[in-house]
Amino acid sequence: MFVGEFTHAIDEKNRLVLPSKFRAFISDPEDKKGFFIVASPVSGEHCLRLYTMSGWKLVAAKLREEANKAKDPARYLRFFASRGEFGALDSQNRLVVPQKLMDYAGLKKDVLMVGNVDWIEVWNTGEYRAATESLDEEIGDRNRAMWPNPESKA
Numbered sequence: 001m002f003v004g005e006f007t008h009a010i011d012e013k014n015r016l017v018l019p020s021k022f023r024a025f026i027s028d029p030e031d032k033k034g035f036f037i038v039a040s041p042v043s044g045e046h047c048l049r050l051y052t053m054s055g056w057k058l059v060a061a062k063l064r065e066e067a068n069k070a071k072d073p074a075r076y077l078r079f080f081a082s083r084g085e086f087g088a089l090d091s092q093n094r095l096v097v098p099q100k101l102m103d104y105a106g107l108k109k110d111v112l113m114v115g116n117v118d119w120i121e122v123w124n125t126g127e128y129r130a131a132t133e134s135l136d137e138e139i140g141d142r143n144r145a146m147w148p149n150p151e152s153k154a
Contacts, residue, residue, distance in 0.1 A: 001025055002115030007125070009109050014102055015094040019113060022120060023093060028054055034095055035120070038084030039104050046127055048097070048105050050087075050120040058118075097122070 006019040018035075026032055031052035036059075040047045051059060063080055070076035083104075087095035097107065106124040114121045114128065123131075 002120050004115050006113045014097045018093045034088040037087045046105050048122040
C-alpha cells in the first residue's frame, strides 16, 4: 500500500529514487526488483504509474480480460503494452524513467511522487496541482469512505 506525497528530483540520466517511505511498504522479494512504469490510462491525465511486480500481475490479468471483450484484442493490449516498460531498481533504489514516458508526463527535474494505494504516481508538480485542485469539492462524503461499516451509524 502506497500513501503520501514526496518531492524528488530526476537526475540527468532520468533516474528517480524510490522514497524510503514507499520502500517500507514492499516486502515481496520480487517486488523489490523494480516497477512497471506506465503512462496513466486516464484520458487527459499526464502522469506515470509505477506498479510493483505483484501489482502489475493484477493489472495485466484485468487487461487480458478487457481485451477479450474488444473488437481486436491484440490492438487493445498493444495500446497499453507500448506505453510502459519495466524499470529495475539499482543498489541505490533508483529506477530509470524512459525518455518517451518522461515526455508523455511532461517531467523535468523536480517531480511529485504520490501514493495511490495500489500504485505510485509520478507527476509534473504543476500538472498535479491543476489536476487535483477541485478534489475537495468532488469527493463529497469523505467520512463514509473511511468508516469501517458505512451501512451502520454510530
